[in-house]
Structure formats: structure tokens, C-alpha cells
Amino acid sequence: MSIGVPKRLQNKKVSVVGTWKINIIWCSPTLTQRYGGTLSLNPGVRQILSSPGSLIKIVYFSTSKEQPVDKTKKNASRDSNGVSNCSKGGYLVNGRLYFIKFETSKINECLDFISSKQLHYRGVQQCGFPVSDKNIIKATGGGAFKFADLFKENLGISLDKVDEMSSLVSGANFLLKAVPSEAFTYVNGKRNYEQIDHNDLFPYLLVNIGSGVSMIKVDGDGKFERVSGTSVGGGTFWGLGKLLTKCKSFDALLEMSHQGNNRVIDMLVGDIYGGMDYSKIGLTSTAIASSFGKAISEDKELEEYKPEDVARSLLRMISNNIGQIAYLNALRFGLKKIFFGGFFIGGHAYTMDTISVAVDFWSKGEAKAMFLRHEGFLGALGAFMNYQLVQDDSVRLVGDKNSNPLVEDLNDNGIIECCVQASS
Ligand SMILES: Nc1ncnc2c1ncn2[C@@H]1O[C@H](COP(=O)(O)OP(=O)(O)OP(=O)(O)O)[C@@H](O)[C@H]1O
Numbered sequence: 001m002s003i004g005v006p007k008r009l010q011n012k013k014v015s016v017v018g019t020w021k022i023n024i025i026w027c028s029p030t031l032t033q034r035y036g037g038t039l040s041l042n043p044g045v046r047q048i049l050s051s052p053g054s055l056i057k058i059v060y061f062s063t064s065k066e067q068p069v070d071k072t073k074k075n076a077s078r079d080s081n082g083v084s085n086c087s088k089g090g091y092l093v094n095g096r097l098y099f100i101k102f103e104t105s106k107i108n109e110c111l112d113f114i115s116s117k118q119l120h121y122r123g124v125q126q127c128g129f130p131v132s133d134k135n136i137i138k139a140t141g142g143g144a145f146k147f148a149d150l151f152k153e154n155l156g157i158s159l160d161k162v163d164e165m166s167s168l169v170s171g172a173n174f175l176l177k178a179v180p181s182e183a184f185t186y187v188n189g190k191r192n193y194e195q196i197d198h199n200d201l202f203p204y205l206l207v208n209i210g211s212g213v214s215m216i217k218v219d220g221d222g223k224f225e226r227v228s229g230t231s232v233g234g235g236t237f238w239g240l241g242k243l244l245t246k247c248k249s250f251d252a253l254l255e256m257s258h259q260g261n262n263r264v265i266d267m268l269v270g271d272i273y274g275g276m277d278y279s280k281i282g283l284t285s286t287a288i289a290s291s292f293g294k295a296i297s298e299d300k301e302l303e304e305y306k307p308e309d310v311a312r313s314l315l316r317m318i319s320n321n322i323g324q325i326a327y328l329n330a331l332r333f334g335l336k337k338i339f340f341g342g343f344f345i346g347g348h349a350y351t352m353d354t355i356s357v358a359v360d361f362w363s364k365g366e367a368k369a370m371f372l373r374h375e376g377f378l379g380a381l382g383a384f385m386n387y388q389l390v391q392d393d394s395v396r397l398v399g400d401k402n403s404n405p406l407v408e409d410l411n412d413n414g415i416i417e418c419c420v421q422a423s424s
């Protein structure tokens with residue numbers, strides 16, 4: 001594979017910082033020097049990449065011309081280009097964190113994207129300064145190992161590996177502490193955004209549902225323990241779903257599950273108890289007694305079931321199971337808050353509903369499941385946070401002008417406005 005090196009951008013403001021669930025790239029170590037006298041030309045700032053089993057996530061920081069500077073904020077010496085002196089030395093640069101994901105099978109598109117945005121250059125290339133030949137992107141997850149040679153060969157980028165669990169935790173802590181309206185519960189089809197008390201955040205259980213599932217007890221910044229996990233996760237839904245339904249894409253499988261009815265295949269308590277509840281042990285007649293259990297007694301081949309129903313049962317089985325294991329781990333350590341992340345959730349109503357109901361049911365209402373708007377980008381963001389340059393007090397979610405950011409599902413655009421500190 002060969003990637004063309006993009007032309008230099010002249011007199012254009014570019015910005016950059018990215019993350020894969022694999023990596024992070026830091027741009028110019030001498031960013032502020034390069035600003036001198038050329039502040040109207042933008043900095044490409046830095047990039048972070050992070051990549052996983054099925055999706056590559058990129059988080060990048062970018063300054064942007066159009067962005068209004070809020071002069072009412074702290075750091076009043078900020079100039080009209082969004083750059084200001086920092087009390088700790090160096091400069092503060094206003095910009096935004098952008099979130100992009102690619103399917104791993106489309107890694108070419110990912111490389112093209114990085115190339116077209118010049119995310120692989122550290123420094124303010126368009127200011128006419130020489131670009132460092134030491135391009136390093138911080139990366140986390142399996143992709144940091146898997147794609148190291150590919151990045152080196154195609155873009156000349158070296159991947160600086162950041163531990164995956166530690167990245168997940170840093171990403172989650174940053175979001176929960178710095179981004180308003182990041183966490184929400186999902187009850188009766190509605191998102192209820194939670195005000196997180198920063199002084200009462202820890203401890204909590206972080207459940208990251210990617211291909212597999214990791215459960216991490218988080219006690220503070222950098223203080224955590226992976227207490228459990230399960231291999232029955234997002235990869236199971238997608239893999240088994242593909243085999244059972246012949247579905248060609250994850251989104252199509254999810255869409256199918258919307259249309260299906262799990263009761264066609266799942267064996268319910270009522271199927272066993274002649275339509276009755278088993279109230280003595282708290283089970284209603286409609287509770288699932290055995291996922292896919294009905295298929296035993298029916299003389300039907302797979303083809304005779306609607307793929308929509310199969311997809312629905314599968315999604316319910318996996319979500320329910322994860323919700324239950326999460327609750328048991330929360331119980332094990334006396335944790336009341338459980339945050340769920342990872343792209344398996346995908347802001348999908350039925351998934352969130354099933355997980356929420358499972359946690360509520362098993363905990364008898366004691367624990368609650370909470371979801372994160374930037375669910376799938378925790379690792380990538382954490383790799384970015386490894387630079388420790390974002391100013392927490394400058395962070396806010398940026399919504400589309402015409403829409404309320406709180407009702408939007410986050411796909412690739414949960415932009416966060418923030419300020420990074422560049423050393424001089
Ligand atoms: N477009 C998509 N293509 C593939 N999987 C998707 C897509 N959208 C959502 N998913 C779901 O997201 C899961 C992967 O989630 P995520 O990217 O957070 O984890 P990962 O990093 O691949 O896995 P792990 O953390 O186990 O390494 C898939 O298994 C699938 O269930």
C-alpha cells in the first residue's frame with residue numbers, strides 16, 4: 001500500500017491531534033516557538049491514534065479558524081487566534097477534539113484521512129518550519145502492535161504504545177470530570193443526563209464492551225484494577241450474528257435486531273409455567289427463562305426463523321449477560337456506579353435498555369447503569385490524555401448550532417472544545 005504525501009498547506013489553518021484506540025501523535029514539541037510572529041497561521045497540533053480488533057478510533061486536536069474565542073473564560077490573555085500565554089509557561093491553544101472511527105478493514109481510508117489532514121506531521125508545518133522526522137503517535141490497544149509496521153511504512157509514523165486499560169481509565173476519568181452531560185442513564189426509552197459530582201466520582205466500575213468485555217474498578221486517576229472480563233461481548237454479537245443471519249455489516253445486523261421479536265426464539269418463564277409468572281422467585285411470565293431455548297422444541301431449521309428475530313435474541317442475550325456480570329462485580333466491591341463504554345453499545349436504544357434493566361433487576365434498584373456519550377473513544381482519548389496537556393477548566397461539548405447536543409446520538413462527531421498547553 002502506498003500513501004501519497006500531501007502537499008503542504010499554505011495559508012490555511014489546519015489543526016491536528018489524533019488518537020486511535022491505537023495511538024496518539026504529538027505534534028510539535030516546539031509548537032510555541034513556531035507560533036512566534038506567525039500566530040495567524042495555525043498550528044497543526046498533535047495527533048493520537050488508537051486501534052482495536054474491529055474499529056480504529058482517532059481522536060485529534062485541531063485549532064480552527066471559525067472557532068469563536070470565549071473571552072469570558074479564564075486565561076484572559078488569549079489572543080484572537082485562540083493562543084494565549086500560560087501561567088505555567090508555554091502557550092495555551094484553543095481548539096477542539098474530534099472523534100473519528102474507521103472499520104479496521106478500511107484501514108486504507110484511515111491512512112488517507114490521516115494523510116489528507118496531515119495528522120502525521122508534528123508541528124506547524126504550514127508555518128514554513130521544517131517538520132520533525134520523529135513523528136510519533138501514541139497508540140493503544142491491539143492495533144498499536146498490529147499496525148506498527150504499516151504506519152511506519154506508509155506514513156513514517158512510529159507508534160508509542162500506551163497501556164489499554166490505563167487509557168480506558170484516563171479517557172473515562174477525563175470525560176466524567178471535565179465534560180458536562182457526558183453520562184446518562186437510560187430509562188423507559190429516555191436519556192437522563194447525570195450531573196456527576198467530581199468529589200464523589202470514585203470508586204466506580206467501568207465496563208468497556210468492545211470485541212471482548214473488560215470490567216475495571218476505578219479508584220482515582222491512575223488508580224484502577226481490572227477485576228473481571230468476559231469474552232462474550234461485541235465481537236460475539238457481530239460474529240455469531242453474521243453466521244446466523246448472513247448479515248453483511250454490523251449496522252445491518254443492529255437494524256435487523258430493531259425489527260425482530262426475541263420471544264419467537266427465547267424460551268420465556270411463561271412458556272415453561274403455562275403462561276403464569278413465577279412470582280415466588282420474582283420472575284414474570286415474560287422474563288426470559290432460556291435464551292434461544294424455544295429452538296429446542298420447535299422442529300425448525302435456522303432458515304425458517306426470521307433473521308430479525310435471531311438478531312434480537314442474540315442482542316438481548318449478550319446485553320443481559322453483560323449487565324448481570326457487571327452488577328455482580330459491582331456487588332463484589334460495593335460499587336454503586338457502573339459506567340458502560342465501548343462501541344458495542346453504539347447509542348443503541350435496545351442495548352442500553354437491556355443493560356439498564358439487567359442492572360436494575362439484579363441490584364433491586366440499588367445500582368444504576370450509566371452510559372457515556374463518547375462511549376467508544378475512551379481508549380483513544382486516554383492515549384491522548386497521556387500528554388497531559390488539556391486544560392480541564394476549558395472543556396465543553398460543542399453542539400451543532402441547529403441542534404441540541406444533548407439529544408443527538410454521538411457517532412463520529414461529539415466534538416469537545418478545549419484548550420491544550422504547548423510547551424515553549
Ligand atoms: N461499524 C462497526 N463495525 C464493526 N463493529 C462495530 C461497528 N459498530 C459497532 N461495532 C461493535 O463494536 C465492537 C467493537 O467495539 P470497540 O471498537 O469499542 O472494541 P474493540 O477495541 O474492537 O475491542 P477490544 O476492546 O475487545 O479490543 C464490535 O465487536 C461490534 O460489536
Ligand SMILES: CC(C)(CO)[C@@H](O)C(=O)NCCC(=O)O
Nearest residue numbers: 210211212213214228229230231
Ligand atoms: C483482550 C481485551 C482486553 C482486548 O481489548 C478485550 O477484548 C477483553 O477484555 N476481552 C475479554 C477477555 C476476558 O477477560 O475473558
